[in-house]
Amino acid sequence: MTTQEILEAARSAKSALALADNTARNAALLGMADALCDAQNQSAILAANAEDMAAAKGHISDVMLDRLALTVPRIEAMAQGIREVAALPDPVGRVLNRVERPNGLVIEKTAVPMGVIAIIYESRPNVTSDAAALAIKSGNACILRCGKEAWRSAHAIVTALRQGLKKAGLPETAVCLIEDTTHASANALMTAVGYVDLLIPRGGAGLIRACVQNAKVPCIQTGTGICHVYVDDTADLDKALDIIENAKASRPSVCNAEEVCLVHSAIAGEFLPRLAQRLGPDRIAKGLHPIELRLDKRAAAIISGTPAGEKDFDTEFLDYILAVKVVDSVEEAIGHIAEHSTGHSEAILTQTQAHADLFTAAVDSAAVYVNCSTRFTDGGEFGLGCEMGISTQKLHARGPMGLAELCSYKYIIHGNGQIR
């Protein structure tokens, strides 16, 4: 099918989805999960994945290859993920606000599906089933556009998922996979006014930039995270070491990992040598990957490390690298963050309440932490039960997006003849 035909197919599924109640949508989800556990489907998915893997070998990194690889346990984990989504509370039809007006009108602000959600993502096959499950649970049709490395796998997965939809009486076109994996199809989604109600790009900075520049449909920017941890003069330094090691090193490739450490000058002399020890020799002794420090001049006067280059305070390293800067006050830290942050997650480590309050009020990011790791910016950790991505914009959704963020609302008003 052409991309235009897919847009039309997805749109045609909208009203069936909007009218399906939670029971019907859950039946579809359980059918989708069962279809992923069907032996014949699993063989087809594994065969398609083997082709993807063979084609990708030598073209993408080993880490990426591992992300791409499917096994029976991984497929069953995908099915389990769908079942967990089915078990979540129904996000659709919730009355968000109800007012009875003096003229007798009853106005209910009611959560409703967006309609058609398009998701552009890269090479992780499990995103295919995760995104489809979240869309169906929230009453939305979805159009999936995956990277070319994962297309065969995604196609086999969608073929299985559609069996589940069909069995439950929902239109198969509620889950659509774009067949064209060139830039043309991504651009078509960005400009599909009247077809796509919400576009969620999940990928690198380049994709997000392209969406900001080209999207004519409503779009949510996700993901890029230059996250800061600021160690204030009254911070508990033992906890600070634990938090920074966790924020930086527990999973450096993710968007909520710390990229920049700001340290108050009053404690820099004591703290920076301990930090260098903790992130370098201590980690090597434990067989862990050490962290390379990129130091501004004042930090470099205290400890040794790579001198920070011009771009080191504006880079999402996604690697075992941490930029370090010495500042003289919480205000200077806030100013630095305002200039260099991507608005994802920032933390202050302090025992001064006034500094914590100023930091949380002034820092304009999706998640602002006091005395804990930035790594908690995550739908599961926030108790949302799931996650479609992490928004770094301010319109509609900010931070981890769960089912509620995949819904819009409408006002339903009951009267008995009122006129104005």
Place this chain on the structure above:
Amino acid sequence: MTTQEILEAARSAKSALALADNTARNAALLGMADALCDAQNQSAILAANAEDMAAAKGHISDVMLDRLALTVPRIEAMAQGIREVAALPDPVGRVLNRVERPNGLVIEKTAVPMGVIAIIYESRPNVTSDAAALAIKSGNACILRCGKEAWRSAHAIVTALRQGLKKAGLPETAVCLIEDTTHASANALMTAVGYVDLLIPRGGAGLIRACVQNAKVPCIQTGTGICHVYVDDTADLDKALDIIENAKASRPSVCNAEEVCLVHSAIAGEFLPRLAQRLGPDRIAKGLHPIELRLDKRAAAIISGTPAGEKDFDTEFLDYILAVKVVDSVEEAIGHIAEHSTGHSEAILTQTQAHADLFTAAVDSAAVYVNCSTRFTDGGEFGLGCEMGISTQKLHARGPMGLAELCSYKYIIHGNGQIR
């Protein structure tokens, strides 16, 4: 100042606004209102308005001229409007959700200002003070870009408002007026990534289309309303006549006015002659402007009127014109609305609960009414206390936008050393 200088000035006011509490913001609002009541400012505003009026005469319609005209009572009404905004509950800092996680993290989803809101509007000078008041109350800096007909008036109003801001210790640049009234400045606002956090175009279909096509900053589509009223076979026909006359004729120039009437075939033979009588001869007898009916073939077989042209079911007349179509079922009405509506406001008039339920579930518009007029889609009528516009899109805000819709949120998380 150039548009770029204004963008920078507004952005520099952001953090002062974000840190100002409700008391400080209200003091600024009351100062702004007082400045509008100052005799010297009023003279300056009236003089500027007289220049605008003189320049516009002969170039815009009498209705538009009347909208443009200012008098002392109108200026004082603007001041009163600002005081009413000050009296509204504080939308900033509200904890929208609070969870305490098993690991002890306390996560508060907290309403925060957007930052800088830009508003593009046409020639009503009171929008200048209304929009500025709503922006300041919600902790936002604002950039106003009015139509060229009203620029001198708007400039004099903003000059007064800034006196109030200054007196209250808030930066004057919290309210900025764009000096360039050509398309160039509108385009500059649409593409001011990093400066404008939310763009609200208030104007005709052309402006909205230009924003959808060109905006690279978050933008909310407002206003265009092709609103439908569907008269079901079990409707109370007396009430239906009242509702339709109200929805169509009480103020035809506004976006929540009815443009299309759909009538069930089972009652069309009885109802349409009564409707024609009510909207034609009855109104003339009362000295009111009659309504021109544009009839589809089936309606034209029952009553006389203008045959509907190709575009009559896709036109926002904003005039004493109503398109009328006969349908055979609530499903057909829903289908017609899905194809022709702009997603603003639609109503069903019925005594059949199942039809009302189907209509409210299936119609994908900001406001869906049962047995009352579409004219209630309005911030005041919805109890929001104010209104910045009516969103016809689904992202972030839908329907009347009040103070809450001018806010984003962020997550503020308190811990005591938690790592993941």
